[in-house]
Amino acid sequence: MIGAGSVLASLLSWLPAIVVLSQHKLMVFGIAGVSLLVAGFVLQQSSRMPCSLDPALARRCRQRLSQGRKLYALSCTAFMIGGFYAFILPILQQSA
Template sequence: MPKDHLHPNLVKTKHLSLLSLFSSGGTLICCALPALLVSLGAGAVMASLVSSVPQIVWFSEHKLVVFTFAGMMLSISGFLQWKARSLPCPSDKELAELCNKTRVNSLRVYFFSVCVFLIGGFMAFVAPWLIS
């Protein structure tokens, strides 16, 4: 079934949930991945990764910007999830099933994104404070 028959806000919410997932994924690249690799004793792997993909350093240097952007995207996505929770689905049985699946999948992606954001935030801001 084409997505055209879904309520426009549901389609927008799904796309924004995916965008929030990718933006919160930036928090993992910035902080959680380096902390994990170093804590596992894989500092050489991290050094090799940084030499192969030097753009990773930008994420670490600008972690406040990365987290602010990810937080804003998650907030907007959460607001749209909240608004879309009671939108009507089509009366056609197949389209209604698709609508409900989209709603559930979008909510799963959103909660996964929030978890990723929280893990990255812990590694970026709380863990260094606890270690020092």
């Protein structure tokens, strides 16, 4: 962890808004969570829609749906990891 303080200082000098985001993390995670719920609903609705009758377009449609599901799963995973580090880990560290 040598140099972590200087890395954090450099990061804060380049992006001072990170401090504001960390002060309002409940609101940031709330908005992100609602956005993920809406995106999941839209993804679910779009997966029920039929793809084109043209074989090439139908293949591309299925590929895009698959990519969308994978990206959504990755986004949800990142959200859960971030929520763990932002909310759960500090409580675990206080009790230890």
